[in-house]
Amino acid sequence: MASEMTSGSTYGLRVDNTLGYFALTGERNFLLTEKSDREGFVENAPYRGFLQIARACRKFASDSMENVRRAVDQYAKKQEQAQATASGRPADPVAHLQKTIADTSAVRDLVEKQTIDLHRDLAGIDMDAVDERTAKAVRLASAAMSAMEQVKEKLAPTVEQLGSLRRIRDDIDNQRDQMISLFESAAVGLSARGLAHELRTHLTEIRQQTNAIQKASETGASVQPMLRAIRGACSAISSSASLIDPMLPRSRAVKEEIDLQSFVGEYIAGRKPSMARYGIGMAVSVRASTVLRMNRSRLLQVVDNLVQNSIYWLRHTDVEQHASPSRMIEFEILPTGFAIWDTGPGVSEKVEESLFEMFVSTKPDGNVGQGLGLFIVSQLLDIDGCRAMLSEQRNSRGRRYRFVVDLSAVLSGGAAR
DSSP: OHHHHHSSOSSSOOGGGOOOOOOOOTTTOTTOOBOTTSSSBOOSHHHHHHHHHHHHHHHHHHHHHHHHHHHHHHHHHHHHHHHHHHHTOOSOHHHHHHHHHHHHHHHHHHHHHHHHHHHHHHHTOOGGGSOHHHHHHHHHHHHHHHHHHHHHHHHSOOHHHHHHHHHHHHHHHHHHHHHHHHHHHHHHHHHHHHHHHHHHHHHHHHHHHHHHHHHHHHHTOOOHHHHHHHHHHHHHHHHHHHHHGGGSGGGSSOOEEEEHHHHHHHHHHHHHHHHHHHTOEEEEEESSOOEEEEOHHHHHHHHHHHHHHHHHHHHHSOGGGSSSSSOEEEEEEETTEEEEEESSOOOOGGGTTTTTSTTOOOOOGGGOOOSOHHHHHHHHHHHTTOEEEEOSOBOTTSOBOOEEEEOGGGBGGGSOO
């Protein structure tokens, strides 16, 4: 419970919502031996068995609570959206205010025109030649005209109103910029975390090879194989670090023409050394020559987060649970974007519909994930009017597994070549 309170979803078990407890008796559980301080049990096979059962029960209770609470939130959100639609409430309050001010100005212009026309008509009436009834009508028209003048003054948008609207719009734009910066920084952090894991592996190998060189120098053996291994590790570190550099803040502002096939090819080439170490292959197939106008670092963050997700499941699940014995990550360049999938287990059925939401993760307790990677992918794509979705296709295990990234909104010239 302590770990769930500091990471992951906010829906799970907490100290104040515990559902029950284990009632153990010495008669039926005599192989469980308490420690001398009575703060736990002695580490033995019966205790480890009980611990596995307890963790399974805890996971079931936490997952059940999370699923129910998330479903209630989703239902409430749908109800609010339905009520907003029924009441005609606009989705964008700033646009609504702008429309109200524009409508008010239009009404003011209409009143002003009618007032001018009425003034002209009244000025053309010879009051000496009219009867009492006509004179009374003229007086009523003059009073109406005075009222219209007052209304016209009230309808004019004030400097304060226009200033308030401008300030609201600026505040919303600033918050949007801050959110974009936050999502981009979080994406860099996730990629940097993956780089840190790879660095540990490469540095360990360099250390081992350095020790081997030292021993070889004492015996007179050749050190060339060790030097080649060190050079390979250094090259892999350089390639991995080069993926992080374009994601840094100084690279975020510029949009450029990007050939998607070349971009993915360069990414795969940079990843191959580290992927080979894990026994993971990467391949790309092409259905169209797709050119984008997009920020390169943002596209790199999207691709890298999706690849890191695949790497995790290929490395941390048994091959028996995979859809294929080979460990592969595959790209397909499409006319409107790209698809990416792997030969791992596929997406769990219970998160198929909520996969891109914040804190949704099915990573096991021993390797807890924050559930942010795919959420950040969706937010980064939304900045440019693009989106990622989980295809309906299923793998040999009956699970959905293929992610499709729709980049239609940033196609160069509006279409793929």
